[in-house]
Amino acid sequence: MRKTAKPLYLACAALLWAASARAVEVTPLYGVSFLGGQYFFSSAKSNLNANVKASVAPALKFTSRPNWTVIPLYNGNFRGTKDVTDPVGSSTLFQQGMDHRLAFTGIRQAEGSNWKLKPSVSYKREFLKETRDETWANGLFDYWTTAVGFEAENVYKDPFSYRLGYDFFITRFPNYRSLESQSGVDPSGQPLGRERAGVNTLDTMNHQLSAAVTLPFPASDPKMSVSASYRILYQDYRDQPLIDLGGQPTTNGRQDFSNSLGFAVGIPKMYRQGRLRAGYGFSLGFTHNGSNQNTFDAGQTRFMADSYSYYSLSAGPNMSLSWGDKKQPTTASLGLKWSRTKYAGRLAQSGSGAYLNERQSTNRFLVSVGYAYPVAPNFHLTAQTNILRQESNQKFEQSYRYNYTTANYLLGFSYDY
Template sequence: MRYRGIFAAAVLAAVAGATEAAALEYVPVYNMSFLGGQYFMQGSRGNLNGNVRAVAAPLLRRDSEWSFLPLYVGEYQGIKGVDDGVGAGTLYQQKMDHKASFAALYTPRGGPWKLKPSLSYKREFLKETRDESWGRGLFDYEKLAMGFEAENLYREPFSYRLGMDIYRIRFPNYQSLESNAGTDPQGNPLGRELASRNVLDTYNYQLSASASYPLPYEEPVMSLTAEYGFLYQDYHDQRLVDARGQLADQSRRDFLQTVSMGATYPRPVQVFGEACRLDSSLAFNFAYNGSNQNTYDASRTQFVGDSYSYYSAGGGPTFRMAWGDKKRPAMASLSMRYHHVAYLGRQAQDGDGIYSGSQQWQDRYLLGLNYAYPIARGFYLKVQTNLLWERSNQNYEKTYAYNYQTANYIMGFTYEY
């Protein structure tokens, strides 16, 4: 409640100040979607369910220099996503989140820069069993954030951006079993990394830089993009685990660096005699997470150092075709993604939990198909299906699945105003 109050007071003060200064021009922007579908895993299927999403993002323009961007996003997800985490045999999951944000956009006269400070608050609720009540989920969380972005629009629509974000993530319901017990069955103090109450809560500090570039510059036929991000995560209540399985005085710190690159090539094509636009893109991403946290498997007296550090790499193509009315076209897309994660210290286990001595890795293959067709002013019919294959050398799957296939299909209507 304290964070929501701080956020609301800051937004109201900003809006009140802007309103007193000058009359605001109001440009409404709203959209909603109502989708139904089903989730499948390893030949089993979940019940039919639905997804609902609502967005309200009106633009408040004071003059040529100042604009204000309030935003609300509410979402209910009853159809489990194919890339959501998979516990052993979990077909059921429901998620609901609400996000409110407020941003000011300042464009100095005669210059290419746009400056954008922002505040946001998000609350997410997660149900993993049918009898679980909303607001009591173990992994419910709230996020309070503030940020600043500077964009230089050097040649429309191409630009480069610099950003900084500071945010806190808090899991109000999460308390580990270890934190409640405090000692093991023999009376010894617990030494695992989840032996405190707020072990998942983090303070986060993020820097980012991105750019888009036309190629060739004078008469571009394609665009290139690149982005770099640096994230420092402070797990202030998660103490380090030492080689004896006991807790040290220091807390966990993670440093995540990400790099992504992409190229997009739009061009007109003829399909069955009809003029269409085909956008072909190729994207790659790389990440490295350096963590000082270890783990200790008490059941096998196995210490695993550097178990949360990893590197990842991935990428793939996307093809998107549009035809018909330029303002309200019909659209179809195909996307393919590959993602590889390798842990630096975490070891793979066989089906009985015996450690192999080799580094644990995971490979993910994702295929997505989308279709959208305009049926009335502002309304689209939407059909989507996703398929995922997950492979790993980790074969101990009593708690989590590492080798599986999932799929879902979603269809329904969207409305934009």
């Protein structure tokens, strides 16, 4: 972890040193958290593991260019406790992850206008250990992502705005190599078939367009905020060949188009003359992924067209409470979320592996609870727990579980400045 993070810290330090040599206003923003936690699955539980997060994001405003603000950002994350939303496989109790992200964002305030222009560039490296004897940087599904982007935001009535963005990014899995007979499961827990046997078959080149708006409602006397977002993502798997009816790779490559819609409502409330603050919300999301890739099960000589296309629907309420000092309050939160995913061409299987005459579908129910108590300036004792129940019509669970309940908890300290 130190070897990977060191160059990122040096880059941030060099930028801050250069900024100090010129007339510049620096607004620091950083945070760190240390949490211990456990993961529970079925009747088993993991050992107590550490979880560390760190972020540094100073805002640099140069007097020579008053319309520009530059924000260098570093995010680091070590996950010793498995997330309840991660796939459940044979080594489910032990899984560790680590990621580092370095980004630079420029913000230009257009003169005489509400528009802000935001070019950005970023690099992210993620590592995953599936077993205790596996070493860092050698994980089969380790990956890196390099991205450039641009966003235009109009803050028409602070804090409400509308935004338009474009991102181009490349994702590579440098260690991935799979033979059909050794494939196992992919990062989402799906079986790796003939279409993913080989090298670089998970690598993608991506283009993304996005739009978002936040609105006060009603406009004349706002009681709530309403937000809506839309995203279209094109993914080019140029090294993953399409599979034909005979189960053979073709000269054409896989291409996916994903469309996502999101809506959210937030309602702030105050009780006891402002001593108790509450926030109520509800979110709704819909995603459709259209893929031209197929699957061929050689063991049962079964061809399934359109097996990577799916739709996903999610919805759920959330609530937060805060009391005490407004600058450093005690907070509690509760979130509920239901989601359903159904595949267009992938068939469900019975417990023996026989294919059924119905498309594979999954329902998830997630409960999240959080609490934070201030113990010193900018310093909080934090606790959170998550419980997930997943149910599916896929009953064949030889290498991957589709029907299960998982839970975890995290307890520790956080510091933000």
